[in-house]
Amino acid sequence: MTSGDVKAIFEPKSVVLVGASGVKGRAGMASLALFNSAIHNMSRFYKGKTHIVDMSGRLSVAVKSFRQVPKRCDLAVLMLPPELALKHLRKLLDRQVKTIVVTSGGYTQKQRDQLA
Numbered sequence: 001m002t003s004g005d006v007k008a009i010f011e012p013k014s015v016v017l018v019g020a021s022g023v024k025g026r027a028g029m030a031s032l033a034l035f036n037s038a039i040h041n042m043s044r045f046y047k048g049k050t051h052i053v054d055m056s057g058r059l060s061v062a063v064k065s066f067r068q069v070p071k072r073c074d075l076a077v078l079m080l081p082p083e084l085a086l087k088h089l090r091k092l093l094d095r096q097v098k099t100i101v102v103t104s105g106g107y108t109q110k111q112r113d114q115l116a
Contacts, residue, residue, distance in 0.1 A: 022056030
């Protein structure tokens with residue numbers, strides 16, 4: 001890990017928040033309340049560029065497609081239940097995001113193996 005990798009986590013210049021406003025319930029830290037709180041806090045306190053992806057397409061401040069997110073963002077925070085997180089993880093990697101934080105829990109062993 002280089003100092004650039006560490007800066008991408010702790011001092012990101014651009015952040016992608018990925019969630020779904022239509023997700024019901026909670027899977028670890030993947031919940032609508034957390035997604036909305038992250039959006040609010042990033043818009044209020046973060047000085048860098050924030051890109052919001054709402055997989056449900058219900059939030060007016062968000063885009064629904066990863067194609068609308070610039071390539072090479074420093075950090076992505078993935079706030080989706082395990083099955084959706086795994087489905088969309090490749091899309092973040094295709095956008096060449098430097099670091100990805102997955103906040104959800106409840107992964108099966110097979111799903112954890114897929115993350116590795």
